[in-house]
Amino acid sequence: MAHGRSVRLYLVDGSPTGIITAEIMNWTGHVLVTPRSRLAEALQRSEATRTGIYFLVGDDPDQPSKARVYVGEGDSVVDRIKSHAKDSQKDFWTRACIVTSKDANLTKAHARYLENRFVELTKSADRANVANGNEPARKSLPESDVADMEFFIDQVQVILPVVGFDFLRPKAQGQTNTIDELPATTGTRLDLIMTSGKHGYEARAVEFDGEITVLAGSRGTTESFVTNIYASLRQQLINDGRLIPTNNPNFVEFSEDVTFASPSAAAAVITNRNTNGRTAWRLVQTGQTLKEWQDSQLEIPSGDN
Incomplete structure (x- = not known):
């Protein structure tokens, strides 16, 4: 505890x-x-x-x-x-x-x-x-x-x-299989997935302590859309070699784990358009959207979580 x-x-x-x-x-x-x-x-x-x-x-x-x-x-x-x-x-x-x-x-x-x-x-x-x-x-x-x-x-x-320095904070990595394996820390770790049958991409992430880390090997679409407020962030990740081309021209792939400040920022980089990350990401274990899980936590009586 x-x-x-x-x-x-x-x-x-x-x-x-x-x-x-x-x-x-x-x-x-x-x-x-x-x-x-x-x-x-x-x-x-x-x-x-x-x-x-x-x-x-x-x-x-x-x-x-x-x-x-x-x-x-x-x-x-x-x-x-x-x-x-x-x-x-x-x-x-x-x-x-x-x-x-x-x-x-x-x-x-x-x-x-x-x-x-x-x-x-x-x-x-x-x-x-x-x-x-x-x-x-x-x-x-x-x-x-x-x-x-x-x-x-x-x-x-x-x-x-x-005091504003996070460079020593370990990133969440890998996938936790059961709730019993969660580390005893101040935050809850959630394994997330985002897929698209239409566009064919699949991305996995971990949310922990208010950050979301998209895991290496996750894929995003190359399809271009007009509106993406995170377009400059996506381009920077490409320039840095952290988001790279694949053998399939329809996809880009994360070459390493990348941490984002919000689920929507992570989702927008993957979909290449404005995306509500709270509804796009789903929990691996339950299939709930991130929004559904967060809303359910508000219904738990004080002292029970």
Whole structure:
């Protein structure tokens, strides 16, 4: 059973788009987030002088449908970030996130371990492209320190989406066969399918935590329609090589799992026209449309789900 968590946010200047600090009760970690335009001010804070790790995040100019992330570490984070700010090879980033420890017990060895793990996790989640040229070597730590650092990582994975970074969130993958196999998390995972007898395509997806991930191998139509508000998104996926031609000119195919913010966006990319995703997607297990399932959940008395 999933338990609630409390995250404390502090808007340093009262603005939700300015400098933000974030903490979790009974966790020694501290997160500092700043837009690049406020970097000089943020780096004057004491947190930036500690040993820690940092993320430089922005749109990937080579693949606009994904973010780009640079993961780094340093004895004094401020010095490393200052050098990156002057590096023309890292002009992509628009926000920085600094993760340190309030009790100053995070060592250089810990930071190097965390850097390696966060590069691994970012690549595994596949929500952003990693800007690090070489994957940093993992620092060998005592077993107890590894356990502490893995707990530290778990907290960072909770807190980063709260402050607007989702590059560490794992994507839903594959198909769950029974409701008993669903992971014990805060969300419900739904296996979905969308087919068309007329156009011949079939797509499978997973909805989890408010996102819908269309699975690799799913097919969409190449038939062109006048109205598709997601036409630019579809074209970007084609440009990125994530939606590719098939041997049959009537279809395109997803070359990898692709996550969308809404079921309608996913459906429109597949059908190549405006589509109500809530009625187009059906649950694999029950055959209900996504809308029918969502409506049925509203009828469950409070406390019964």
